[in-house]
Amino acid sequence: MIAPQACARELGLSEFTIHRWIRDGKISAVKLSARCTRIDGNSLADYMAANRFVPGEKEAQPDQLKRQKNTAIELAGQA
Structure with a gap:
């Protein structure tokens, strides 16, 4: 069993975030x-494993790809 304050400190999050996770049912607490x-x-370990963020693994969203393609076409037309 871990105190919310210690959890927040170890994860580099605010104590408010930890209490919000508890309130929202994302992690169990007593x-x-x-x-x-x-x-x-x-x-907590299960939640962190299921929601881990690894930099560089995020795929570009379709809207972002479309915008990048349109920008590239516009720039090519100006040359």
């Missing part, structure tokens, strides 16, 4: 008292 919440480590 409320031990009015001011004491603990995050399930397995739930």
